[in-house]
Amino acid sequence: MSKKSKTAKESIAMLTEIVLPNDTNSLGNLMGGRLLHWMDIASAISAQRHCGRVVVTASVNNVSFNQPIRLGEILTLQAKVSRAFTSSMEIFIDVWVENTSTGEKKKCNEAIYTFVAVDQQGRPIDVPELIPETDEEKKRFEGALRRRQLSLILAGKMKPHDATELKALFI
Numbered sequence: 001m002s003k004k005s006k007t008a009k010e011s012i013a014m015l016t017e018i019v020l021p022n023d024t025n026s027l028g029n030l031m032g033g034r035l036l037h038w039m040d041i042a043s044a045i046s047a048q049r050h051c052g053r054v055v056v057t058a059s060v061n062n063v064s065f066n067q068p069i070r071l072g073e074i075l076t077l078q079a080k081v082s083r084a085f086t087s088s089m090e091i092f093i094d095v096w097v098e099n100t101s102t103g104e105k106k107k108c109n110e111a112i113y114t115f116v117a118v119d120q121q122g123r124p125i126d127v128p129e130l131i132p133e134t135d136e137e138k139k140r141f142e143g144a145l146r147r148r149q150l151s152l153i154l155a156g157k158m159k160p161h162d163a164t165e166l167k168a169l170f171i
Contacts, residue, residue, distance in 0.1 A: 004128050004129075005128055005129040005130070005131050006050055006081075006084075006128045006129070006130060006131065007130070007131050007132075007133055008080045008081055008082070008130060008131075008132060008133065008134075008137045009080070009133070010049065010050065011046045011047070011049045011050040011079075011080045011081040011130075012046065012049075012078065012079070012080045013042045013043070013045035013046040013049060013077075013078075013079045013080070014042070014076060014077070014078055014079075015038060015041060015042040015045075015076070015077040015079075016074065016075065016076045016077075017038055017074070017075050017077075018072070018073075018074050018075075019069055019070065019071050019072060019073050019074075019075065020071070021071060023071075024071050027068075028070060028071045029068040029069060029070060029071075030068070030069035030070075030071075030073075030075075032063075032065060035065075035069070035075075035095070035109065036060070036063065036111075038075070038077055039063070039077060039079070039093045039095070039111050039113065040057060040060075040113065042077040042078075042079040042093055043057075043079045043091035043093050043111075043113040043115065044057065044115060045079065046079040046080050046081055046091050047081065047089045047091055047115035047117070050081045050084065050089055050127065050128065050130070051084075051089065051117040051127040051128060053117040053118070053119070053125060053127075054117070054118055054119075054120075055089075055115040055116065055117050055118070056115065056116055056118055056122075057113060057114075057115055058088060058114040058115060058116045059113070059114045059151060060111065060112075060113055060114075061090070061112040061113065061114055061147060061151055062110075062111060062112040062147075063109070063110075063111040063112075064109055064110050064111065065109055066107075066108055066109055066110075067097075067108045067109075069097055069108060069109075072100060073097050073098060073099060073100065074097070074098040074100060075095060075096065075097055075098075076095075076096045076098065076105075077093055077094070077095050077096075078093070078094045078096070079091050079092070079093040079094075079113075080092060081130050082112075082130075082132075082137070082140035082141055082143075082144050083130055083132075083140070083141050083144035083145070083148075084127045084128060084129055084130040085127075085148065086124075086126060086127070087116050087117055087118075087124035087125055087126055087127055088114055088115065088116045088117075088124075088127070088148075089114070089115050089116075089117070089127055089130075090112060090113075090114055090144045090147065090148065091112070091113045091114070091115060092110070092111075092112055092140055093110060093111045093112070093113065094107055094110050095107065095108055095109035095110060095111075096108065112147065114148075114151070145165045146165045146166055146169070149163040149164075149165050149166050150163070150166060153166075
């Protein structure tokens with residue numbers, strides 16, 4: 001597969017769900033695990049659209065549960081690749097909640113997942129580069145390398161002194 005470049009908008013995945021009783025806890029709020037499940041699906045679709053190959057979840061790097069999501073509310077998850085590395089892709093997911101009575105929509109949660117493209121034997125394969133276009137895409141693209149280095153350090157796969165992007169923040 002050639003390593004041609006793609007834009008973030010080519011990888012957008014939208015997922016819309018309504019919060020039903022089976023999705024909630026005893027307080028009538030969406031369970032975090034259900035939201036993580038939906039985020040994983042949306043981000044996998046985004047990663048697969050970017051590389052055109054089978055992808056596997058490598059890590060959930062950050063999840064922010066900023067506010068409870070109530071029974072009956074409608075969620076829209078927007079996932080798109082924020083940066084592509086050799087075989088991995090960082091996916092940023094924004095979660096929007098819609099009040100069905102008022103129609104008001106507001107961002108309520110976000111997450112960052114990492115996926116790896118694999119071949120038929122499950123071995124990592126190269127993915128296309130990502131070309132950020134909007135200011136938000138450029139900001140997320142630039143931060144992705146720092147987030148990746150931090151994840152690698154925490155996983156014991158990189159020595160702190162080799163994390164040039166992270167060191168640059170403090171020098």
